Amino acid sequence: MKTSDVPEGARRQWRADRALRPAMRSPGRPDPSRVVQRQFWRLIATGGTTVEASLAVGVSWPVGSRWFRHAGGMPPISLAGPTGRYLSFEEREDIAILRAKGARVRQIARALGRDAGTISRELRRNAATRGGKQEYRATVAQWKAQQAAKRPKVAKLVTNDRLREYVQERLDGTVRLADSTAVAGPDAAEWKGRKMKPHRADRRWVTAWSPQQISYRVRLDFPDDESMRISHEAIYQALFIQGRGALKRELVACLRTGRALREPRARTRNRPQGHVTADVVLSERPAEAADRAVPGHWEGDLIIGTGRSAIGTLVERSSRSTLLVRLPQLEGWGERPPVKNGPSLGGYGAAAMNAALTASMTRLPEQLRKTLTWDRGKELSGHAQFALETGTKVFFADPHSPWQRPTNENTNGLLRQYFPKGTDLARWSAEELEAVALAINNRPRKVLGWKTPAEVFAEQLRLIRQPDVATTD
16 A cells, blocks of 8 residues: 555644654664663673673674673663553564454553553554554564653763863873873873783873762862762763763773773673583582581682792691692793693693692592682683592682682681792792691691691591491490
């Protein structure tokens, strides 16, 4: 049917429905509804990756990646769901189905529990009209409703030139001496849209105030000017969200993190680590390891020194007995350049770690090497081979959760008295490490009733070495 064939009354109503809103571009294939987008951003907020969130809500991962990149990693819409005042996408789907079945306006209204006028306006205003006649489709109707509901607000930094210059100067200002002489600093690479916190490379010297510092300082500098007020969140949004047009995107290089996209905090806790599988997470550790009543459950970690030097620390949870593991650099360390994806020649590569830990643990009786709890470090990525050779099952604590290895963390603090940070730990021999461990193990502990870990560990050894005595009635 051509538009000219439509009755004049219907065409007049179409013009009236569109009179109060600007012309809309053809949506092509309309974007997914805001319900889908909210679900996507909620999954991102819980720490999911862009690919995982995209597949979970039913969109392709390139679409989800584009959403995340264009929004700067920040949700561009409110995550709070809409109130029942407005039609939802599900209700629009019901309207489309009922309309296709030939239901009348009042029948649809009764089925949805809505006013008939609401349904009538929905069918007129948000119907697809590309073919010259009104045809109601839920996706097009949802897109039209979302477009009409937009109330774009101009960012404060766009309209207030003085405030924008103030913010830019504190982010990107020149470093100067006390006499205002400019200091250029080192030459740095140009910003390429990626994270500008290079490893072992120079960064550009700027004043680099944080958004929070700027937000609070502007109140002190302009106490009587209410127009000179901005929240730190508004500054972050101006930096990260494309299309705001207030601050140049390159200014993200002035932030301490230097990242080009805002990263949800929960995502940093859920970074995939291939060596940590579902069967070796802390929740799978035997319950007897938690109450410390049964000996043979250990906690382990590294204390790090300069030049890729480290010392392995093992602490038995019940007796608090400590073992120190020497981790010498492998042959060729410092003599030939490292090979990409090649073996680590430093003291705590996976191969060196496995060999040293296996040598230390196999000196213990089998009954006293049941489990080992480690952090998420990749130095123990060969834990399966270690468990096979020693019979000690390895479990990994949750990311950023040192309190799940409390005995080991406390012991590492004690050991820093002997091995301070910033010193070379590879210079100590196995005999010297054994002497330090002996000193630690012979300190009386309040938690042990002022016994020493060495005394408690000796009692454990005596118990497991006593022959079983058969009992009779």
